Amino acid sequence: MALFIVAISRVCKWSSSNSNLMKRSKKIDWKTLAAEAYWSHLANGSDFVVAFLGACITDEFPCLVYALKSHGSLEEVLMDSRPLKYFSPNKDDVRAVIRMARDAAKGVVHLHSKRILHRDIACRNLLMDSLGQVW
Secondary structure, eight states: OOOOOEEEEEOSOEEEOTTSOEEEOSOOOHHHHHHHHHHHHHHOSOTTSOOEEEEEOOSSOOEEEEEOOTTOBHHHHHHOOSOOTTSOSSTTOHHHHHHHHHHHHHHHHHHHHTTOOOSOOOGGGOBBOTTSOBO
């Protein structure tokens, strides 16, 4: 039996109450959920795109399930002051930056080969795993 560590993307609208606590709206955008699941499934099949594992369709907790990338967004990694094992001592190491850009470009090329246009390619939307690969 395989064990997967996953990331869950909730697909529901949020609104704030007077007490500044976030509460989930009862209205779920099922059309958006279905479209996101369709495009995520279509994008599968590349070593540079985060794997879509499935969707959880319930009234209480509708969500999309993706493979987890342990270091979070590329933006967080680049802004973090802690040294990482895949960077040389100088965070501006040109080879590491080129490798990250190359990984991101390979993911975009894969999406384009599937006729998918991302529309928001940014460091906050690129993920990094424990080996330093960008997804």
